[in-house]
Amino acid sequence: MPVNLPTLDPSQLFPVAGLELGIASAGVKTAGRKDVLVMRLAKGSRAAGVFTLNKFCAAPVRICRSHLADTGEIRALVVNTGNANAGTGLDGYERAKEICFALAERLDISPAQVLPFSTGVILEPLPAAKIIDALDAAIGDLKPANWFEAAHAIMTTDVAPKAASKKIVLDGKTVTLTGISKGAGMIHPNMATMLGYLATDAAVSQAVLQELVSWSADRSFNSITVDGDTSTNDSFILMATGQAGNTEVADTHSADFITLRDAVLEISQTLAKAIIRDGEGATKFITINVEGGIDRAECKAVGYAIGRSPLVKTAFFASDPNLGRILCAIGYSQVENLDVDKLEVWLDDVLVAKDGGRYAGYKEEDGQRVLKQSEISITVKLNRGAESATIWTCDFSYDYVKINADYRS
Amino acid sequence: MPVNLPTLDPSQLFPVAGLELGIASAGVKTAGRKDVLVMRLAKGSRAAGVFTLNKFCAAPVRICRSHLADTGEIRALVVNTGNANAGTGLDGYERAKEICFALAERLDISPAQVLPFSTGVILEPLPAAKIIDALDAAIGDLKPANWFEAAHAIMTTDVAPKAASKKIVLDGKTVTLTGISKGAGMIHPNMATMLGYLATDAAVSQAVLQELVSWSADRSFNSITVDGDTSTNDSFILMATGQAGNTEVADTHSADFITLRDAVLEISQTLAKAIIRDGEGATKFITINVEGGIDRAECKAVGYAIGRSPLVKTAFFASDPNLGRILCAIGYSQVENLDVDKLEVWLDDVLVAKDGGRYAGYKEEDGQRVLKQSEISITVKLNRGAESATIWTCDFSYDYVKINADYRS
Known part of the structure; x- marks a missing residue:
């Protein structure tokens, strides 16, 4: 059982204005299991990420890097469990691309505005058609209050769901930050992955967002270990919808930056430590x-x-x-x-x-x-x-x- | 149980002219256990070694490095099990020195001609007086045919003793190589150590001996892992007594060098692989x-x-x-x-x-x-x-x- 990991209270996971979450069952590995999560970001949102340094990185990781470099406006994320789509070569890359196209078509955005994620066993072909078939159900389920359900949907062999949420004041406006993560070690059984998603409704410049995701990852997800095995799929994404009404945080010397940075770090560390508390076989x-x-x-x-x-x-x-x-x-x-x-x-x-x-x-x-x-x-x-x-x-x-x-x- | 590790046949461990081994009980950790080994080398012998790169290296490792640098003629080695004399600071260094002095006095050589080795738990003071008290018994037991007993004496929690022996012909003369090792992993339970000793009666120049020990360690003891933990005490010593009557091997381009190198490598690999076959909990x-x-x-x-x-x-x-x-x-x-x-x-x-x-x-x-x-x-x-x-x-x-x-x- 996890070590001193408090039970999640759904009412303490605050919705983030401009971000909706939808869950569905694709039957990637197990029929009936909620194994697909779609996140939709409102226009004007920003995203930044850090990814595994494993050279056998999964196809979706390669696509995420490319899509984040291509566009300033990511509008959707899609996550599947049950299969990591890693060690799958060119074929795996094309299957992940198909999912981006299918989701983009349904949300009326461009495929380059979609970030795909997979987690599960590696060296097995991704059943992309099953995931695409489940997209309509996930889109039909989209709502801002779905964080608790989303934390469950991305679990693989995690014993407990992992999430954290916090409100701060920036520029006189209340700003919300909510995040979820999965993983029972740096590496899950069967090479599944550590995944972390943290969203805020604060207005934040792209440069500051990138600085925040690297700085806080270094002090949270990149400061934990269960077994020393670096996964093929590790990803941590920071999103800012800009709907809180604060003046954009664009200066790393401002008081608002420090307030926001501390809150991002606090949630990142809570999510990262939750992975260790739920570490495989952990008792301490x-x-x-x-x-x-x-x-x-x-x-x-x-x-x-x-x-x-x-x-x-x-x-x-x-x-x-x-x-x-x-x-x-x-x-x-x-x-x-x-x-x-x-x-x-x-x-x-x-x-x-x-x-x-x-x-x-x-x-x-x-x-x-x-x-x-x-x-x-x-x-x-x-x-x-x-x-x-x-x-x-x-x-x-x-x-x-x-x-x-x-x-x- | 060890994986496919053949039982040692004492008759197949050939004595090396110019090297005697003696065993005694000092009660370092367990009363009655044979836990001290003395090796005496004849005049004119040469020795070279490679040691752990761990910065918390044990006191005896520091002394070995210094004594090998000081003198061309090492005349004795002393090994104790039951205590690693690592993480023991200046006090540990002085206790190891005392043992060198005591053995040198008894063998009428200089303390700088002694190489000390310890293996066992770390962070505990070495009972040097007990070991010194046992030296006379070990010296009384010195004989060339004691390799089998020596292989047992350096075991800590090894399940099986580890030794190998071989005869080759160099320059028309029969040359013997015999070696022993201990370790049930790169690291033993409680930070004890991997130790390897290989002796030959071949005449070998100091430069070639140093080349041989580094080259063969790289392809044997430095090519194994059980758990990735590099011990504080790892040592591998190659000794050449020069009593086989061959012309000194001093040229790394000679046919004799290649013959000797291949034999040293074969024994080093057998000893190193024996450690893996006896790896902690190993089944494969x-x-x-x-x-x-x-x-x-x-x-x-x-x-x-x-x-x-x-x-x-x-x-x-x-x-x-x-x-x-x-x-x-x-x-x-x-x-x-x-x-x-x-x-x-x-x-x-x-x-x-x-x-x-x-x-x-x-x-x-x-x-x-x-x-x-x-x-x-x-x-x-x-x-x-x-x-x-x-x-x-x-x-x-x-x-x-x-x-x-x-x-x-």
């Missing part, structure tokens, strides 16, 4: 703070070395303070000229290591106490600079192997 | 061949991405040909400008993927047949160059989690 939620680095990149490198180490993660599963494993991971984290004698390792408020070895005042029972918690923080102080980064991960249990060794469901 | 032995790369580094990067992916390894454990996971790992392997449409993926003799997707003639039952074997090869043809590399790994089972989640034994 682990926050790794790396401080005092020369740059953010080396802090992330140290955090990820710890966060993806099977030895650290199995020790945490067992509540065993076998903390040498953390030092070992720091040691192979590929940070140049790291002086291990200068760093400190903390477990919550317990100092574990300093001066290159175990801290003289460290007591095993203190480590044991922290390890038994379901929420644990590790803090590494590199003591060589002023930068920091935080990585979120979960432990590694029998159930991770069980979930991933099960035959493709 | 997997060989990953990556061909057609621009350089060896990118071939290794692709091989390691596949070989350390928990998703690939759990699918192999389940005998599930969920082969999209292999494509996904290739895709995130950080190879620059990789054109995924050009590559081919084979499972033994079954072509699985080409042209960026599943091969049209691939049948699930063919993949299933191969996956059910205990020995499986994956071949990736990058089709962009003439270089290649091979990585060996094992699958990822419930027992991996069990072994590593157990309290430190």
Whole structure:
């Protein structure tokens, strides 16, 4: 079961003016399952995205990149579960294009104004005709209050739906932000994907939107790991409909930008952390703070070395303070000229290591106490600079192997 | 149980003239356990080594590097199990030095002629006094025919001892090579280590010996992975006593060099593969061949991405040909400008993927047949160059989690 993931309250997922969501069943993999989501954006909306760096990226990812580069006005998104349309070559690309054409025709927009997304098993042909047949039903279901249903529709083997919503004030106007995500790890069983969608009715310039999506992804979705496997389909999309009536946020030095950025970050982090809380087989939620680095990149490198180490993660599963494993991971984290004698390792408020070895005042029972918690923080102080980064991960249990060794469901 | 690892035959482990081995019990962690090994080299011997790149490297690793740089004549090695003497700071360094001094005194050599090694739990102080107390017994036990016993003495949680031996002819003289290794993965439970020792009575120049140890380590111990965790103590030492009577091998273009190199490589690979066959929880032995790369580094990067992916390894454990996971790992392997449409993926003799997707003639039952074997090869043809590399790994089972989640034994 997910680690301390609160149950979603549909009434707390605020509609975003200018964005409607519609759900349908296409039977991509399982008959009757709600597996198609269409999002329609009002005229004048803007969108920006970040995508997987996997070179075997899925056909829809390639199309999204191209459509976002082509036009300033994305008007619709279409998501299917049950099949990732990855490792499908030219044929997969053409099938994803067909879906864009079919949706564009029905919504009276151009195919380049559609962003397609797929999630599920890879190396299997996408049943595009089934998805196209379901588009009318999804369009008939379009409404702004469908976020809760949408969060369910994009789940594959997620145990719980993931969504977050917030209202802020910009320029005297109330602005809403609502987002959903899916994923039970950086990688789902069978190579399905992490997907995140965050919409606001704020007016935001395209340049600022792009800055916001990259900056917040770096500090949320790009700061989590379950198993170190980077999916073929990861996508995070930020949309702004501009219907809140605020003066367009176009200056990254303005107070409104900071307010908006903080809200985007808060929701992105909530959605990203929800993926870890629902991580495959997870029993513990682990926050790794790396401080005092020369740059953010080396802090992330140290955090990820710890966060993806099977030895650290199995020790945490067992509540065993076998903390040498953390030092070992720091040691192979590929940070140049790291002086291990200068760093400190903390477990919550317990100092574990300093001066290159175990801290003289460290007591095993203190480590044991922290390890038994379901929420644990590790803090590494590199003591060589002023930068920091935080990585979120979960432990590694029998159930991770069980979930991933099960035959493709 | 280890995967297809033959039982050692003590009569097939040939003594190496000029090298004696002695074993004793120091009670480092468990009373009565044979946990100390001393190796004594005759005058005129040479040694060369490669060590972990982990920055939290153990105190003995730092001393080995320094002693190998100081002197051309290493005369003794001392190994203890039960404690890695890593993450122990200056105090750990001094304790390892004390052991070198004590052994040097007893063997009438200088402390800089001793190489110390430790393997076991990290972040715990090394009981140096216990080890020093056991040195006389180990020295009393010194004899050339002790390789089988030595292979057992360096085990920690290895299920089986690991050794290999071979005779070749150089310059008309019979030359013997014998080696031992330990490790049940790149990392043992509790951060113990991979250790490898290979000795020959051939006469070999120091430069050639150094070349041989690096070249063969790259193609053996540095081509295996169980869990991607690089230990704090990994060491591989090549020793040459020069007692076989051959003309010193000093030219890397000579026929003798090639004969010796091939024999060193064969034994190194046997010892390295034995570690994978005895990998934590392993049920399958997997060989990953990556061909057609621009350089060896990118071939290794692709091989390691596949070989350390928990998703690939759990699918192999389940005998599930969920082969999209292999494509996904290739895709995130950080190879620059990789054109995924050009590559081919084979499972033994079954072509699985080409042209960026599943091969049209691939049948699930063919993949299933191969996956059910205990020995499986994956071949990736990058089709962009003439270089290649091979990585060996094992699958990822419930027992991996069990072994590593157990309290430190």
